[in-house]
Amino acid sequence: MKRWSLVVSLCFGTLVYLLFANVPALVPFGMAAEPWAESVLPVILFALLFVTFCKIDVRDLRLRAWHVWLEVLRLALCGLLVAAIVSAVGDHSRLVLTGVFVCVACPTAAAAAVVTEKLGGGIGSMTIFTIIDNVVTSVAVPLLLPLIERGVDVTFAQASLMVLRNVATVLVIPLLLALACRKALPRMTSAIAGVHNLAFYMWCVNLSIVTGLTVRNIVHATVSGWTMALLLLAPLGVTLALFTMGKAVGHAYGDSVSAGQALGQKNTVVGIWLALTFLDPLAALAPGAYVIWQNLVNAWQIWYKEKYGRVKW
Numbered sequence: 463m464k465r466w467s468l469v470v471s472l473c474f475g476t477l478v479y480l481l482f483a484n485v486p487a488l489v490p491f492g493m494a495a496e497p498w499a500e501s502v503l504p505v506i507l508f509a510l511l512f513v514t515f516c517k518i519d520v521r522d523l524r525l526r527a528w529h530v531w532l533e534v535l536r537l538a539l540c541g542l543l544v545a546a547i548v549s550a551v552g553d554h555s556r557l558v559l560t561g562v563f564v565c566v567a568c569p570t571a572a573a574a575a576v577v578t579e580k581l582g583g584g585i586g587s588m589t590i591f592t593i594i595d596n597v598v599t600s601v602a603v604p605l606l607l608p609l610i611e612r613g614v615d616v617t618f619a620q621a622s623l624m625v626l627r628n629v630a631t632v633l634v635i636p637l638l639l640a641l642a643c644r645k646a647l648p649r650m651t652s653a654i655a656g657v658h659n660l661a662f663y664m665w666c667v668n669l670s671i672v673t674g675l676t677v678r679n680i681v682h683a684t685v686s687g688w689t690m691a692l693l694l695l696a697p698l699g700v701t702l703a704l705f706t707m708g709k710a711v712g713h714a715y716g717d718s719v720s721a722g723q724a725l726g727q728k729n730t731v732v733g734i735w736l737a738l739t740f741l742d743p744l745a746a747l748a749p750g751a752y753v754i755w756q757n758l759v760n761a762w763q764i765w766y767k768e769k770y771g772r773v774k775w
Contacts, residue, residue, distance in 0.1 A: 465768055468761035471666040472754060475673030483678070499671045503731075506671075507572060508636050510664035514575050514585060515640035516655040522586020528715045529591045532725050533598055535707060539566050540602065544609050557685075558692045560610065560741050561748025565700045567606070568733030568749060569599040572633045573668070574723045576661045577760050581773050583719035591724045592633060599732070600626045607740050624735075669757060672731075676750040679734075685744055693744070697752040701726060701759060709775070719773055727756055 482492030543563040550556040570592045578588045600622040643651045654660070683690060705726035712721020733749030766774045 465765045466761055467663070467666050468669065468757045468764065471669040472673050472757060475670035476677050478670070479674035479677045483681070500675065503668060503671055504632055506664055506668045507632055510576060510661040510668065511572055511633065512636040512640050513654055513657075513661040513664065514579060515589065515637050516643065516651045517579070518586050518589065518637075518640065520586075520641065520644075522584055523590055524586075525590065525594075526587055526715065526717070528712050528717060528721045529587075529594055529724075531711050532591070532708060532721060533594065535711065536566065536595075536725065537598070537602060540606060543567075544606050547610050554686075554689050554692075557689060557742055557744055558696055558748075560737070561693050561745040562696050562700055563610070564733040564737050564741065564745055564749050565697050565728060565730075565752045566704070567599065567603055568728050568730060568736065569596040570724050571727045571729040573665050574727040576665045577727060577764075578720055578723045580659075580662055580764055581719050581723070581760075581767055583723060584717060587717065588720050588724060589633075589637060591720075593637075595724070596633065596729075597626070603736065607736075611741055669753075672753055676753055679750050680747060683744065683747055685747070689744075690747070693747040694751040697748050698755045701752060701755040704728075705756075705759060705775075723760075726759070728752060 479492075482488045482495070540563065543559060543566060547556055547559045547563060550559055570588075572592060574592060575585045575588045579585050604622055640651070680690075680694070685693065705722050708725030709718040709722035711725075712718040715721070728749070730749035730753045733752070734746045737743060737746035737749065763773055763775065766772075
Protein backbone atom coordinates (compact mmCIF):
# COMPACT_ATOMS: atom_id res chain seq x y z
CA MET A 463 0.00 0.00 0.00
CA LYS A 464 2.91 2.38 0.68
CA ARG A 465 4.33 1.81 -2.81
CA TRP A 466 0.91 2.35 -4.40
CA SER A 467 -0.31 5.14 -2.12
CA LEU A 468 -1.60 7.27 -5.00
CA VAL A 469 -3.62 4.38 -6.47
CA VAL A 470 -5.02 3.58 -3.02
CA SER A 471 -6.05 7.24 -2.67
CA LEU A 472 -7.78 7.20 -6.07
CA CYS A 473 -9.67 4.00 -5.23
CA PHE A 474 -10.55 5.16 -1.71
CA GLY A 475 -11.96 8.49 -2.94
CA THR A 476 -13.99 6.71 -5.63
CA LEU A 477 -15.41 4.06 -3.27
CA VAL A 478 -16.30 6.56 -0.54
CA TYR A 479 -18.18 8.77 -3.00
CA LEU A 480 -20.09 5.84 -4.53
CA LEU A 481 -20.92 4.50 -1.08
CA PHE A 482 -22.28 7.76 0.31
CA ALA A 483 -24.07 8.63 -2.94
CA ASN A 484 -25.86 5.30 -3.44
CA VAL A 485 -26.60 3.84 0.00
CA PRO A 486 -29.85 5.56 1.10
CA ALA A 487 -28.96 5.56 4.79
CA LEU A 488 -25.65 7.30 4.05
CA VAL A 489 -26.83 9.89 1.48
CA PRO A 490 -27.68 12.58 4.11
CA PHE A 491 -24.21 12.24 5.62
CA GLY A 492 -22.64 12.46 2.17
CA MET A 493 -24.57 15.60 1.30
CA ALA A 494 -23.57 17.20 4.61
CA ALA A 495 -19.91 16.24 4.19
CA GLU A 496 -19.53 17.43 0.58
CA PRO A 497 -19.24 21.21 1.32
CA TRP A 498 -16.84 20.46 4.16
CA ALA A 499 -14.68 18.28 1.90
CA GLU A 500 -14.46 21.03 -0.73
CA SER A 501 -13.61 23.69 1.86
CA VAL A 502 -10.85 21.63 3.49
CA LEU A 503 -8.96 21.05 0.20
CA PRO A 504 -7.08 24.38 0.15
CA VAL A 505 -6.28 24.05 3.87
CA ILE A 506 -4.61 20.66 3.40
CA LEU A 507 -2.84 21.93 0.28
CA PHE A 508 -1.51 24.96 2.17
CA ALA A 509 -0.23 22.73 4.98
CA LEU A 510 1.46 20.16 2.75
CA LEU A 511 3.17 22.88 0.71
CA PHE A 512 4.43 24.53 3.89
CA VAL A 513 5.89 21.18 4.99
CA THR A 514 7.52 20.70 1.57
CA PHE A 515 8.92 24.23 1.41
CA CYS A 516 10.58 23.79 4.81
CA LYS A 517 13.10 21.62 2.94
CA ILE A 518 13.94 24.18 0.25
CA ASP A 519 17.46 25.47 -0.13
CA VAL A 520 17.14 29.18 -0.95
CA ARG A 521 20.01 28.86 -3.43
CA ASP A 522 17.82 26.60 -5.59
CA LEU A 523 15.21 29.33 -6.07
CA ARG A 524 16.49 30.62 -9.41
CA LEU A 525 15.44 30.66 -13.03
CA ARG A 526 16.66 27.83 -15.24
CA ALA A 527 16.79 27.45 -19.01
CA TRP A 528 14.27 24.60 -19.06
CA HIS A 529 11.74 26.88 -17.33
CA VAL A 530 11.75 29.14 -20.37
CA TRP A 531 11.57 26.35 -22.93
CA LEU A 532 8.67 24.64 -21.17
CA GLU A 533 6.69 27.88 -21.16
CA VAL A 534 7.38 28.41 -24.87
CA LEU A 535 6.28 24.84 -25.57
CA ARG A 536 3.09 25.12 -23.51
CA LEU A 537 2.07 28.41 -25.12
CA ALA A 538 2.71 26.97 -28.59
CA LEU A 539 0.50 23.96 -27.79
CA CYS A 540 -2.23 26.26 -26.48
CA GLY A 541 -2.07 28.32 -29.69
CA LEU A 542 -2.37 25.22 -31.87
CA LEU A 543 -5.35 23.96 -29.86
CA VAL A 544 -7.12 27.31 -30.09
CA ALA A 545 -6.69 27.22 -33.88
CA ALA A 546 -8.07 23.66 -33.94
CA ILE A 547 -11.10 24.65 -31.82
CA VAL A 548 -11.90 27.67 -34.00
CA SER A 549 -11.76 25.55 -37.18
CA ALA A 550 -13.51 22.48 -35.67
CA VAL A 551 -16.56 21.13 -37.47
CA GLY A 552 -19.33 19.85 -35.18
CA ASP A 553 -20.16 20.51 -31.54
CA HIS A 554 -18.75 17.19 -30.31
CA SER A 555 -15.32 17.79 -31.87
CA ARG A 556 -15.25 21.32 -30.49
CA LEU A 557 -16.20 20.06 -27.01
CA VAL A 558 -13.44 17.43 -26.92
CA LEU A 559 -10.84 19.88 -28.25
CA THR A 560 -11.92 22.42 -25.64
CA GLY A 561 -11.41 19.80 -22.95
CA VAL A 562 -7.92 19.06 -24.27
CA PHE A 563 -7.13 22.79 -24.39
CA VAL A 564 -8.16 23.21 -20.76
CA CYS A 565 -5.85 20.33 -19.73
CA VAL A 566 -2.88 21.94 -21.49
CA ALA A 567 -3.69 25.52 -20.51
CA CYS A 568 -4.12 24.99 -16.78
CA PRO A 569 -0.92 25.69 -14.83
CA THR A 570 1.41 23.36 -12.96
CA ALA A 571 -0.09 21.99 -9.76
CA ALA A 572 1.13 23.55 -6.54
CA ALA A 573 1.59 20.04 -5.14
CA ALA A 574 3.94 19.08 -7.99
CA ALA A 575 6.87 19.82 -5.68
CA VAL A 576 5.69 17.05 -3.33
CA VAL A 577 5.75 14.34 -6.02
CA THR A 578 8.95 15.79 -7.52
CA GLU A 579 10.70 15.37 -4.17
CA LYS A 580 9.42 11.79 -3.94
CA LEU A 581 10.93 11.06 -7.37
CA GLY A 582 14.27 12.67 -6.53
CA GLY A 583 13.82 15.96 -8.40
CA GLY A 584 14.56 19.49 -7.22
CA ILE A 585 11.97 21.15 -4.97
CA GLY A 586 13.43 24.63 -5.49
CA SER A 587 13.49 24.55 -9.28
CA MET A 588 9.97 23.09 -9.36
CA THR A 589 8.67 25.78 -6.99
CA ILE A 590 10.09 28.62 -9.10
CA PHE A 591 8.65 27.10 -12.27
CA THR A 592 5.24 26.66 -10.65
CA ILE A 593 5.13 30.35 -9.72
CA ILE A 594 6.27 31.39 -13.22
CA ASP A 595 3.79 29.02 -14.86
CA ASN A 596 0.86 30.36 -12.86
CA VAL A 597 1.78 33.96 -13.62
CA VAL A 598 2.12 33.19 -17.35
CA THR A 599 -1.27 31.43 -17.23
CA SER A 600 -2.87 34.50 -15.65
CA VAL A 601 -1.72 36.55 -18.66
CA ALA A 602 -2.04 34.08 -21.55
CA VAL A 603 -5.36 32.38 -20.80
CA PRO A 604 -7.45 35.60 -20.56
CA LEU A 605 -6.05 36.57 -23.98
CA LEU A 606 -6.96 33.19 -25.52
CA LEU A 607 -10.44 32.76 -24.04
CA PRO A 608 -12.18 35.34 -26.27
CA LEU A 609 -10.80 33.53 -29.33
CA ILE A 610 -12.56 30.34 -28.24
CA GLU A 611 -15.77 31.82 -26.81
CA ARG A 612 -16.47 35.23 -28.26
CA GLY A 613 -19.26 35.80 -25.78
CA VAL A 614 -17.03 35.51 -22.72
CA ASP A 615 -18.17 38.21 -20.32
CA VAL A 616 -15.02 38.84 -18.32
CA THR A 617 -12.29 41.45 -18.55
CA PHE A 618 -8.61 40.63 -18.84
CA ALA A 619 -7.97 42.05 -15.37
CA GLN A 620 -10.75 40.00 -13.76
CA ALA A 621 -9.56 36.68 -15.21
CA SER A 622 -5.91 37.44 -14.37
CA LEU A 623 -6.69 38.36 -10.78
CA MET A 624 -8.73 35.18 -10.31
CA VAL A 625 -5.73 33.05 -11.27
CA LEU A 626 -3.19 35.16 -9.38
CA ARG A 627 -5.30 35.06 -6.22
CA ASN A 628 -5.08 31.28 -6.33
CA VAL A 629 -1.29 31.48 -6.75
CA ALA A 630 -0.85 33.89 -3.85
CA THR A 631 -3.00 32.09 -1.29
CA VAL A 632 -2.03 28.50 -2.07
CA LEU A 633 1.58 28.78 -3.28
CA VAL A 634 3.36 32.04 -2.46
CA ILE A 635 2.16 32.47 1.14
CA PRO A 636 3.24 29.00 2.34
CA LEU A 637 6.58 29.50 0.57
CA LEU A 638 7.24 32.84 2.31
CA LEU A 639 6.04 31.42 5.63
CA ALA A 640 8.38 28.43 5.32
CA LEU A 641 11.36 30.64 4.43
CA ALA A 642 10.58 32.90 7.40
CA CYS A 643 10.36 29.91 9.74
CA ARG A 644 13.72 28.61 8.47
CA LYS A 645 15.21 31.92 9.55
CA ALA A 646 13.34 32.54 12.81
CA LEU A 647 12.53 29.00 13.99
CA PRO A 648 15.24 26.72 12.58
CA ARG A 649 14.69 23.89 15.09
CA MET A 650 10.97 23.69 14.42
CA THR A 651 11.55 23.85 10.67
CA SER A 652 14.16 21.09 10.82
CA ALA A 653 11.80 18.92 12.88
CA ILE A 654 9.00 19.37 10.33
CA ALA A 655 11.34 18.73 7.40
CA GLY A 656 12.65 15.61 9.12
CA VAL A 657 9.27 13.82 9.16
CA HIS A 658 9.62 11.35 6.29
CA ASN A 659 6.91 11.51 3.60
CA LEU A 660 4.63 13.76 5.70
CA ALA A 661 3.74 16.06 2.79
CA PHE A 662 3.27 13.12 0.44
CA TYR A 663 0.69 11.43 2.65
CA MET A 664 -1.09 14.74 3.16
CA TRP A 665 -1.26 14.94 -0.64
CA CYS A 666 -2.80 11.44 -0.69
CA VAL A 667 -5.60 12.67 1.60
CA ASN A 668 -6.18 15.64 -0.69
CA LEU A 669 -6.17 13.36 -3.73
CA SER A 670 -8.87 11.13 -2.22
CA ILE A 671 -11.18 14.12 -1.82
CA VAL A 672 -10.42 15.44 -5.32
CA THR A 673 -11.07 11.99 -6.79
CA GLY A 674 -14.45 11.73 -5.06
CA LEU A 675 -15.48 15.13 -6.45
CA THR A 676 -14.24 14.12 -9.91
CA VAL A 677 -16.24 10.89 -9.90
CA ARG A 678 -19.31 12.90 -8.84
CA ASN A 679 -18.91 15.17 -11.87
CA ILE A 680 -18.49 12.18 -14.22
CA VAL A 681 -21.53 10.38 -12.82
CA HIS A 682 -23.76 13.44 -13.21
CA ALA A 683 -22.48 14.47 -16.67
CA THR A 684 -25.14 14.72 -19.38
CA VAL A 685 -23.25 13.74 -22.53
CA SER A 686 -23.51 10.86 -24.98
CA GLY A 687 -21.48 7.71 -24.41
CA TRP A 688 -19.05 8.35 -27.30
CA THR A 689 -18.41 11.96 -26.29
CA MET A 690 -17.98 10.90 -22.67
CA ALA A 691 -15.42 8.28 -23.72
CA LEU A 692 -13.42 10.85 -25.69
CA LEU A 693 -13.52 13.38 -22.83
CA LEU A 694 -12.20 10.72 -20.45
CA LEU A 695 -9.64 9.05 -22.76
CA ALA A 696 -8.24 12.08 -24.60
CA PRO A 697 -6.67 13.37 -21.34
CA LEU A 698 -4.71 10.09 -21.14
CA GLY A 699 -3.01 10.93 -24.44
CA VAL A 700 -2.44 14.51 -23.24
CA THR A 701 -0.96 13.25 -19.97
CA LEU A 702 1.52 10.94 -21.69
CA ALA A 703 2.42 13.59 -24.29
CA LEU A 704 3.06 16.35 -21.72
CA PHE A 705 5.15 14.13 -19.44
CA THR A 706 7.16 12.93 -22.45
CA MET A 707 7.79 16.43 -23.82
CA GLY A 708 8.65 17.80 -20.39
CA LYS A 709 11.16 15.04 -19.75
CA ALA A 710 12.69 15.49 -23.18
CA VAL A 711 13.30 19.20 -22.51
CA GLY A 712 14.55 18.54 -18.99
CA HIS A 713 16.90 15.79 -20.15
CA ALA A 714 18.83 18.34 -22.20
CA TYR A 715 19.52 20.28 -18.99
CA GLY A 716 20.04 17.34 -16.63
CA ASP A 717 16.73 17.62 -14.80
CA SER A 718 14.24 15.37 -16.58
CA VAL A 719 12.33 14.47 -13.39
CA SER A 720 11.51 18.05 -12.43
CA ALA A 721 10.76 19.14 -16.00
CA GLY A 722 8.51 16.13 -16.60
CA GLN A 723 6.48 16.88 -13.50
CA ALA A 724 6.46 20.59 -14.31
CA LEU A 725 4.74 20.09 -17.66
CA GLY A 726 2.77 16.96 -16.79
CA GLN A 727 1.33 17.53 -13.31
CA LYS A 728 -1.49 20.04 -13.69
CA ASN A 729 -3.61 22.16 -11.37
CA THR A 730 -6.84 20.75 -12.75
CA VAL A 731 -8.90 22.74 -10.24
CA VAL A 732 -8.02 25.82 -12.31
CA GLY A 733 -8.84 23.88 -15.49
CA ILE A 734 -12.26 22.86 -14.18
CA TRP A 735 -12.93 26.43 -13.10
CA LEU A 736 -11.98 27.75 -16.56
CA ALA A 737 -14.32 25.28 -18.26
CA LEU A 738 -17.25 25.92 -15.91
CA THR A 739 -16.89 29.70 -15.86
CA PHE A 740 -15.85 30.70 -19.36
CA LEU A 741 -16.08 27.75 -21.75
CA ASP A 742 -18.32 24.66 -21.89
CA PRO A 743 -19.19 23.13 -18.48
CA LEU A 744 -19.11 19.67 -20.07
CA ALA A 745 -15.46 20.25 -21.00
CA ALA A 746 -14.69 20.18 -17.26
CA LEU A 747 -14.84 16.38 -17.49
CA ALA A 748 -11.47 16.38 -19.29
CA PRO A 749 -9.39 18.02 -16.51
CA GLY A 750 -11.29 15.83 -14.03
CA ALA A 751 -10.12 12.73 -15.90
CA TYR A 752 -6.62 14.22 -16.15
CA VAL A 753 -6.39 14.08 -12.35
CA ILE A 754 -6.77 10.31 -12.48
CA TRP A 755 -4.37 9.72 -15.38
CA GLN A 756 -1.57 11.95 -14.08
CA ASN A 757 -1.67 10.30 -10.67
CA LEU A 758 -1.62 6.82 -12.18
CA VAL A 759 1.52 7.86 -14.09
CA ASN A 760 3.06 9.23 -10.88
CA ALA A 761 2.06 6.09 -8.95
CA TRP A 762 3.90 3.89 -11.44
CA GLN A 763 6.95 6.18 -11.38
CA ILE A 764 7.11 6.12 -7.57
CA TRP A 765 6.67 2.33 -7.48
CA TYR A 766 9.46 1.85 -10.02
CA LYS A 767 11.83 4.21 -8.20
CA GLU A 768 11.25 2.60 -4.81
CA LYS A 769 11.73 -0.88 -6.25
CA TYR A 770 14.70 -0.25 -8.56
CA GLY A 771 16.20 2.92 -7.07
CA ARG A 772 15.75 5.09 -10.18
CA VAL A 773 13.05 6.73 -12.29
CA LYS A 774 12.56 4.83 -15.56
CA TRP A 775 10.37 7.41 -17.29
